Amino acid sequence: MAIKIKSPEEIELIRKSCELLSRALGEVAKKLKPGITGMELDKFAEEFIGDHGGKPSFKGYNRFPNSLCISMNDEVVHGIPTAAAFKEGDVVSLDCGVFMNGYHGDMAYTFGIGKLKPETEQLLRVTKQSLFLGIEQAIVGKRTGDIGFAVQDFCERKHPYKCVRELVGHGVGRTLHEDPQVPNYGRKGDGQKLPENCVIAIEPMVNLGTRDIYTKRDNWTIATQDGKPSAHFEHTVVVKPEKALLLSSFEWIEKAVQENDELVKI
Secondary structure (H helix, E strand, O other): OOOOOOOOOHHHHHHHHHHHHHHHHHHHHHHEEEEEHHHHHHHHHHHHHHHOEEEEEOOOHHHHOOOOOOOOOOOOHEOOOOOOOOOOOOOOEEEEEEEEEEEEEEEEEEEEEEEOOOHHHHHHHHEEEEEEHHHOOOOOOEEEEHHHHHHHHHHHHOOEEEOOOOOOOOEOOOOOEEEEEEEOOOOOOOOOOOOOEEEEEEEEEOOOEEEEEEEEOOOEEEOOOOOOOOOEEEEHHHHHHHOEEEEEOOOHHHHHHHHHHOOOOO
């Protein structure tokens, strides 16, 4: 399928969805600590998004039951919030989408609660860095393979981690998932060429151990085969001639992390 080019007006509407999303995850981050549950965070996120004129993109999408994907420890993505309380040492990935004014925004961030093992904390840092290296390649004339190469090279060749192959980034717009697919691995010069004003979600999913994954019995949650931790970071961006334009922001999340003594500062 052809890549959908967005007008300036459409980009502004996506930006507004992403701004609400970014603010919502920042508010959720304020509440993330040992003892709180995924269900509590999910309820809060849905209410915050609704109170500010949006709808959660994920709730009801292919029958997904919640507003947040909450993936813990060895879970990669698509985790279903539960009534189990978070505890010290947990790795918690929050993935969320907002639909507003006819357009979606998509973003994810991985948190560490309390004290993490050094190799796990480093996994989070490297995965986050790899996201921004991928974003640097989201410019006119580059290809999806250039983004994937940047992520994979940093995570797998410069560090001892593994990028998940089966799950990829994607275009974003009137629908939550559009072309192009944006893998987190690849070769320079391969893949679809990126045109100006293409809006994409870049989202490295990186494992501490094996890259192999499986689907849990709930038919949603994706986890690592070896039970080792995974990290996931995501931004929605616009392809531009010299530098990608970020539509989502970690500003609210990182302010909350700095003020929340229960969270690891990455």
